Amino acid sequence: MITLASDFGSPYPAAMKGVLLHRTDARLVDVTHDFPRQDVRAAAFWLREVLPYFPPATHLVVVDPGVGTDRNALVLRAGDHALVGPDNGVLLPAARRLAGDEADELEAYVVDEREVDPVAPATTRHWSGGSSEHRSAKSTTFHGRDVFAPVAAAVHDVGGDELSSLACLAPSAVDVDLELPSPSVDDGRATGEVLVVDGFGNVITNVSGDVLAGYDRIAANGDVVPVGDTFGAVPVGDRLATVGSHGLVELDVNRGRGDEAFGLEAGDRVVLEPAEAAGG
Amino acid sequence: MITLASDFGSPYPAAMKGVLLHRTDARLVDVTHDFPRQDVRAAAFWLREVLPYFPPATHLVVVDPGVGTDRNALVLRAGDHALVGPDNGVLLPAARRLAGDEADELEAYVVDEREVDPVAPATTRHWSGGSSEHRSAKSTTFHGRDVFAPVAAAVHDVGGDELSSLACLAPSAVDVDLELPSPSVDDGRATGEVLVVDGFGNVITNVSGDVLAGYDRIAANGDVVPVGDTFGAVPVGDRLATVGSHGLVELDVNRGRGDEAFGLEAGDRVVLEPAEAAGG
Amino acid sequence: MITLASDFGSPYPAAMKGVLLHRTDARLVDVTHDFPRQDVRAAAFWLREVLPYFPPATHLVVVDPGVGTDRNALVLRAGDHALVGPDNGVLLPAARRLAGDEADELEAYVVDEREVDPVAPATTRHWSGGSSEHRSAKSTTFHGRDVFAPVAAAVHDVGGDELSSLACLAPSAVDVDLELPSPSVDDGRATGEVLVVDGFGNVITNVSGDVLAGYDRIAANGDVVPVGDTFGAVPVGDRLATVGSHGLVELDVNRGRGDEAFGLEAGDRVVLEPAEAAGG
Numbered sequence: 001m002i003t004l005a006s007d008f009g010s011p012y013p014a015a016m017k018g019v020l021l022h023r024t025d026a027r028l029v030d031v032t033h034d035f036p037r038q039d040v041r042a043a044a045f046w047l048r049e050v051l052p053y054f055p056p057a058t059h060l061v062v063v064d065p066g067v068g069t070d071r072n073a074l075v076l077r078a079g080d081h082a083l084v085g086p087d088n089g090v091l092l093p094a095a096r097r098l099a100g101d102e103a104d105e106l107e108a109y110v111v112d113e114r115e116v117d118p119v120a121p122a123t124t125r126h127w128s129g130g131s132s133e134h135r136s137a138k139s140t141t142f143h144g145r146d147v148f149a150p151v152a153a154a155v156h157d158v159g160g161d162e163l164s165s166l167a168c169l170a171p172s173a174v175d176v177d178l179e180l181p182s183p184s185v186d187d188g189r190a191t192g193e194v195l196v197v198d199g200f201g202n203v204i205t206n207v208s209g210d211v212l213a214g215y216d217r218i219a220a221n222g223d224v225v226p227v228g229d230t231f232g233a234v235p236v237g238d239r240l241a242t243v244g245s246h247g248l249v250e251l252d253v254n255r256g257r258g259d260e261a262f263g264l265e266a267g268d269r270v271v272l273e274p275a276e277a278a279g280g
Numbered sequence: 281m282i283t284l285a286s287d288f289g290s291p292y293p294a295a296m297k298g299v300l301l302h303r304t305d306a307r308l309v310d311v312t313h314d315f316p317r318q319d320v321r322a323a324a325f326w327l328r329e330v331l332p333y334f335p336p337a338t339h340l341v342v343v344d345p346g347v348g349t350d351r352n353a354l355v356l357r358a359g360d361h362a363l364v365g366p367d368n369g370v371l372l373p374a375a376r377r378l379a380g381d382e383a384d385e386l387e388a389y390v391v392d393e394r395e396v397d398p399v400a401p402a403t404t405r406h407w408s409g410g411s412s413e414h415r416s417a418k419s420t421t422f423h424g425r426d427v428f429a430p431v432a433a434a435v436h437d438v439g440g441d442e443l444s445s446l447a448c449l450a451p452s453a454v455d456v457d458l459e460l461p462s463p464s465v466d467d468g469r470a471t472g473e474v475l476v477v478d479g480f481g482n483v484i485t486n487v488s489g490d491v492l493a494g495y496d497r498i499a500a501n502g503d504v505v506p507v508g509d510t511f512g513a514v515p516v517g518d519r520l521a522t523v524g525s526h527g528l529v530e531l532d533v534n535r536g537r538g539d540e541a542f543g544l545e546a547g548d549r550v551v552l553e554p555a556e557a558a559g560g
Numbered sequence: 561m562i563t564l565a566s567d568f569g570s571p572y573p574a575a576m577k578g579v580l581l582h583r584t585d586a587r588l589v590d591v592t593h594d595f596p597r598q599d600v601r602a603a604a605f606w607l608r609e610v611l612p613y614f615p616p617a618t619h620l621v622v623v624d625p626g627v628g629t630d631r632n633a634l635v636l637r638a639g640d641h642a643l644v645g646p647d648n649g650v651l652l653p654a655a656r657r658l659a660g661d662e663a664d665e666l667e668a669y670v671v672d673e674r675e676v677d678p679v680a681p682a683t684t685r686h687w688s689g690g691s692s693e694h695r696s697a698k699s700t701t702f703h704g705r706d707v708f709a710p711v712a713a714a715v716h717d718v719g720g721d722e723l724s725s726l727a728c729l730a731p732s733a734v735d736v737d738l739e740l741p742s743p744s745v746d747d748g749r750a751t752g753e754v755l756v757v758d759g760f761g762n763v764i765t766n767v768s769g770d771v772l773a774g775y776d777r778i779a780a781n782g783d784v785v786p787v788g789d790t791f792g793a794v795p796v797g798d799r800l801a802t803v804g805s806h807g808l809v810e811l812d813v814n815r816g817r818g819d820e821a822f823g824l825e826a827g828d829r830v831v832l833e834p835a836e837a838a839g840g
Contacts, residue, residue: 001301003294009759011592011606014563015805018613021561021589028589029301029308032291037760038815046291052401053298053425065815068790079402098402121612122639122658140789142805145613199289200317229420230348245295245422255318255345281581283574309581309588312571326571332681333578333705359682378682479569480597509700510628525575525702535598535625 001057002156005031005047006144007038008062015142016060016149019119023153026058038065040090042266044178045195045204047094049246056080056160060144060152063090068140071176073111073147075169077160084152086143089178107163108174111151113138115168118146183207189273194266195248201257202250203264207272209243219278220251220262221271231255241272281337282436285311285327286424287318288342295422296340296429299399303433306338318345320370322546324458325475325484327374329526336360336440340424340432343370348420351456353391353427355449357440364432366423369458387443388454391431393418395448398426463487469553474546475528481537482530483544487552489523499558500531500542501551511535521552561617562716565591565607566704567598568622575702576620576709579679583713586618598625600650602826604738605755605764607654609806616640616720620704620712623650628700631736633671633707635729637720644712646703649738667723668734671711673698675728678706743767749833754824755808761817762810763824767832769803779838780811780822781831791815801832 002020006013013033020028031050035043043063051059056079064071064086072087078098083091087110099105118138138146154166163169183192183206192207212218212227218241219225226233228240231254239261244250249272252258259265282300286293293313300308311330315323323343331339336359344351344366352367358378363371367390379385398418418426434446443449463472463486472487492498492507498521499505506513508520511534519541524530529552532538539545562580566573573593580588591610595603603623611619616639624631624646632647638658643651647670659665678698698706714726723729743752743766752767772778772787778801779785786793788800791814799821804810809832812818819825 005291005294010594011565011610012758014565014589014591014610015613017589018610018615022613022615029294029297031294034290050291050294050298053295053302053399054402055298055302066792069792081402100402119613122614122641122660139803139805141791141802141810145805198292231421232346232349242421243419245419245425250421285571285574309574309577311574314570330571330574330578333575333582333679334682335578335582361682380682478572511701512626512629522701523699525699525705530701 001029001055002026002152003029003031003051003054003057003059004033005035005043005059006033006062007035007043008033008144012142012144015145016062019145019149020060020153022119023150024156026153026156029054029057031059035063038063040065040088040178041180042196044090044093045180047090048097048180051081051094052097054081058082058084058152058156059094060148061085061090062144062148064088064143067143072172073113073143073151074174075109075111075151075155075163077107077109077163079105080160082155082160082163084148084155087175089176092174092178093180108172109163109169110172111147112168112170113147116147116150118150181206185211189271189277190249191269191271192249193270194264194268196266197259197264201259202244202252203258203262204244204246205249205251205270205272207249207270209247209249211272212241212243212249215274217275219273219275222278223262224275224278225251281309281335282306282432283309283311283331283334283337283339284313285315285323285339286313286342287315287323288313288424292422292424295425296342299425299429300340300433302399303430304436306433306436309334309337311339315343318343320345320368320458321460322476324370324373325460327370328377328460331361331374332377334361338362338364338432338436339374340428341365341370342424342428344368344423347423352452353393353423353431354454355389355391355431355435355443357387357389357443359385360440362435362440362443364428364435367455369456372454372458373460388452389443389449390452391427392448392450393427396427396430398430461486465491469551469557470529471549471551472529473550474544474548476546477539477544481539482524482532483538483542484524484526485529485531485550485552487529487550489527489529491552492521492523492529495554497555499553499555502558503542504555504558505531561589561615562586562712563589563591563611563614563617563619564593565595565603565619566593566622567595567603568593568704572702572704575705576622579705579709580620580713582679583710584716586713586716589614589617591619595623598623600625600648600738601740602756604650604653605740607650608657608740611641611654612657614641618642618644618712618716619654620708621645621650622704622708624648624703627703632732633673633703633711634734635669635671635711635715635723637667637669637723639665640720642715642720642723644708644715647735649736652734652738653740668732669723669729670732671707672728672730673707676707676710678710741766745771749831749837750809751829751831752809753830754826754828756826757819757824761819762804762812763818763822764804764806765809765811765830765832767809767830769807769809771832772801772803772809775834777835779833779835782838783822784835784838785811
């Protein structure tokens with residue numbers, strides 16, 4: 001099984017699928033192609049939350065604002081999973097979780113792009129320019145199609161335990177690490193930040209849902225709101241804090257948008273404290 | 281075969297797919313994840329129109345504004361199909377159509393959530409909060425992943441005739457019924473409403489296309505427009521009434537948006553009558 | 561393998577999938593359902609660029625503003641591929657490329673719609689109108705579901721070499737040709753146009769990337785910008801010209817939107833010349 005995730009929207013993912021299907025009979029499963037464009041951190045968060053629900057698979061990830069620069073292409077073995085994508089940090093939070101935070105379950109390989117054989121399109125092209133120049137077989141702006149997809153097909157077919165047998169891979173260290181920010185928790189007061197806002201407008205923070213335990217109300221940046229197990233714990237249109245499906249504190253509105261009601265967006269600072277501490 | 285339909289957008293559906301693929305080898309087919317958010321009626325309409333074109337399948341449907349409240353999770357057997365989703369009415373119009381409106385072809389089961397085994401993510405999580413509290417295995421806000429997907433996998437694997445063998449299911453009545461509104465037709469004058477507006481801007485009413493038979497023109501809320509078999513029956517940019525692909529009267533614009541040209545949106549009242557009756 | 565491409569958005573593609581799955585066990589692969597609505601030229605461009613990366617397949621394409629008029633439904637054999645869609649030109653640029661521009665690798669068949677058997681939905685419908693009229697089995701506004709999908713399933717199952725064995729197909733000429741516009745190149749000055757703007761805002765022209773060879777800077781409509789191999793060749797936010805993944809000149813912004821920075825959209829004229837010629 002190969003999963004695909006990118007910020008490509010449409011229709012670039014189809015070219016990657018064509019390449020994969022040229023090389024492998026694997027089942028293809030779209031994770032999403034609608035990550036916020038060129039937002040490595042948001043993609044890293046979502047992959048960390050979603051990929052652990054998959055059975056062992058090869059995960060092809062292309063959120064790659066540095067395509068064509070000297071950033072490496074990377075393959076990680078993480079437990080029974082493999083991840084293929086740019087060396088810009090996007091793979092790491094998911095890989096660590098898939099590896100169970102055990103160092104010997106996380107191995108990195110760098111891709112030697114000269115050893116990657118791209119899929120040539122069905123026919124050669126006939127340009128009107130009539131120049132003797134021809135574009136190289138690999139584009140400089142679409143490595144998803146010309147590098148990552150061929151590598152993902154090869155990784156899938158050889159399997160995670162035999163990655164070192166691939167001529168295009170060499171064991172390596174990772175260049176760019178990425179850790180999602182951690183909150184500080186001090187005397188019942190948690191200072192964190194908004195990791196992402198989801199499509200419903202739910203504000204997902206990096207603060208563990210544990211901080212809500214035992215409270216009926218909490219102050220979020222000074223606004224006192226009820227703590228609820230479900231959106232339906234408050235009237236339609238009302239704000240609440242809840243433990244979201246990621247185990248993290250979310251600031252939501254029942255059948256409305258939490259981001260608008262709380263005035264928060266990704267990267268914003270969030271202070272959570274007992275309602276009493278905020279005069280609530 | 282398991283179909284998936286939701287209002288989740290991206291990337292939540294991927295977590296459901298991961299869970300399904302943990303439990304079953306079934307083919308997965310996306311119906312859509314772009315239903316209007318939390319709009320049970322619109323989803324019910326589209327499912328009624330689309331699911332009958334599928335061969336026998338298990339249909340996983342999550343449009344669930346009441347997630348985590350005491351609304352039940354439901355499994356319906358409808359003819360050769362099974363539907364899995366919340367007991368908020370969203371499944372019923374499709375289920376009735378799949379059952380051919382025959383009562384003994386429609387059976388309901390309620391899900392005992394205590395008997396549902398969610399898929400645990402690849403590794404346990406390490407929160408920074410250091411609390412002794414741990415979130416429960418099932419989230420309160422993402423039953424698509426933690427309840428409906430595991431149930432759909434089990435329903436698929438056991439088959440529609442053996443649903444009673446599943447420990448997590450008990451025969452039951454449905455709590456929340458939902459009937460899409462019916463028009464009144466009186467002496468050639470039909471009073472109905474707009475069920476949905478599609479992505480092209482076509483205004484889809486609940487009035488049977490039969491009312492257009494024999495007319496060249498019709499009055500829609502007093503505006504007289506041609507009746508056409510196809511959009512191309514009128515000049516580009518002109519309005520028309522037609523029998524849409526659902527067999528219902530649609531108010532359209534050839535290569536334009538009917539909703540804007542007619543000033544109509546979902547839920548609006550529509551009166552259709554012979555052009556002469558409106559002075560046309 | 562059957563690929564699907566349309567401008568349908570959601571949820572109409574699901575009805576096509578249901579029909580296909582009624583008729584065939586083929587693997588289904590979405591190319592996209594988000595082509596710009598009713599934009600035959602943009603779809604033709606993207607299909608030309610994407611389909612050649614697929615292994616031999618049947619490609620179902622529905623961008624069909626003339627649905628229900630007397631435009632024909634068409635099947636093209638193009639090398640090892642088959643394409644199914646409306647006779648409005650949308651298939652031709654891709655088909656020519658798949659056929660390697662070899663005339664005997666491109667064969668056209670017209671669909672006799674009377675010989676196409678649509679899939680009936682699971683049950684007959686019960687309208688409230690009570691009329692004795694019944695809608696015809698085929699809709700006039702959704703040939704994707706009622707004509708093209710059944711034909712694509714049949715084409716897939718019979719294979720490209722046996723198309724003439726299908727009762728619903730007859731050898732024919734194509735009615736509507738479509739050639740994407742060619743640039744003129746004269747004495748180092750290329751006059752072309754914008755074919756499409758992609759989702760990142762990259763402005764994709766019809767001018768071969770060859771014209772950039774040997775230049776460090778180029779003038780685009782008089783604006784002198786660097787020529788780069790990659791977006792990262794210029795600072796974040798800066799403009800550049802590059803050879804995109806289609807082998808064509810693109811006008812881009814590193815991590816920004818080229819369409820906004822250059823003030824260009826699809827169809828606009830683009831003159832590319834050496835920087836010196838523009839006084840740069």
